[in-house]
Amino acid sequence: MGEHFDKALIFTDLHIVSEGETIIGLDPLARFSEGLAHALDRHPDAQHLILLGDLTHTGAQAEYDRLIPVLADCPVPITVTMGNHDTRAILGAAFPGALNADGFAQTALDLGPLRLLVLDTHDDDGQAPLEHDGWLCKTRLAWLDAELARAARDGRDVVVFTHHPPCPVGFWAMDAIGLANADALLDRLHAAPHVKHLICGHIHRTIHASAGGLPVTILKSPCHQNPMILGQGTFADSVDEPGAYGILLALDDTIVVHTEDFALSSGKVQRYK
Template identity: 70%
Template sequence: MDVPHKALIFTDMHITRAGETIIGLDPLARFEEALAHALARHPDAAQILLLGDLTHTGAPEEYARLTSALRDCPLPVAATMGNHDLPKPFAAAFRNDVDEHGFAQAALDLGPLRILLLDTFDYDGKAKLGHDGWLCDLRLAWLEAELARAATEARDVVVACHHPPCPTGFWAMDAIGLANGDALLRRLRSSPQVKHLICGHIHRTIMASADGLPVSILKSTCHQMPMMLGGGTSADSVDEPGAYGILLSLNGAIVLHSEDFALSTGDISRYA
């Protein structure tokens, strides 16, 4: 069995200003616990991905608190935007993650696997509800070019972004998903090297299929969406364990685990 190539994925941290909480939870403390949990158990990981909603309001102080928490992280970090982020403060805090057009996206290699980190923030105000995502022609063209490059190099591809392009059954969250998700799915469907799509935004662990493409949605490190299928609002939240993702490229397979933290000590025991 080959040694797996591994990346750690965190999403929807919603870091607040100092002293502020969300439903009584401290998002920074939750993220720091998640990061420590992941690094202690997966020191062999090669990359960390942050899938947006890094902050709760996009305030510079919130980004400063997050970058301070990441300062001693031994792994390279790549971040993209979510609907709770703001472009200018994000770019100031994560300047290495912003391309020449101002988008937070990148092509990263995890062993033989190509990860395309795609920015779904609505820069143009095209979406109707303010928190939906939107992919402009420039970002779709970037995606097409990267998919063509991966095909030339015979690399399998995982695409990771904030907004899911498919419904999840949480109507209020689906209303603020990727507004032009069909445009994304058309391109992914036409590229056989694309094997998986990973998203955040919903604050639940969800496995889906969108036009035949496997889609995984990861929980927040902080607060979660209550299991209220078909009802509720996008602001409904519940204090359930946070989680992070563990992406593996292993013997030609692509595997994504969702790991809850803060449930117990995690010490390993054997039953008789």
């Protein structure tokens, strides 16, 4: 195995608020800024930065306006998609090129030997049963079909990204607002043997799962987290625990997803005796 890592950094659920506002006493912008600096300092060789939805807390213009300067000097290409707290038109204006020709924040990009397919699960039109549910419409699913076929022709293994997980995780309130038409996604992914991993956000917790045999990694927020109360009945509960980001590595024939907490300590590496 060589020394080169094909590497992408992943942040999800930033929940940026307007100036002077906080979430459970935390400033999400300060937490994200700290996490991004931590990630770029330790992984300057990263080739992509993926922001996996819920960039803002209410989807307001002022929230995106606070986020953009933090990303202005980012030395790696940035890919963004939408979560249930985002606003499509404002996000599209804040990140030119983020929306494809169909108006969705869906992107296909390469990381070494991998094809990364970033899907947009934001429900604009109320097609999903509940307000914060995710939804993949026929247009988005057709895009996925075409990109899966293209990746197969190109001989590339695929990692898929969605904000909303397509599988239950044991938090009842969050499971109720997952990807409402999850079967439409999973049927396609299970039928494509070159799809190797699925990476999601939304839950504000680090979780490893299997959706019908497909490995799933769910990453937590750089800001507030979902408390470990399995079966809880509300998604409004939050806890001040360390934020984190994900690191995707393509290593020969192996896909690795690390999760890195930050703000725990100085991060100085010391050797014990």
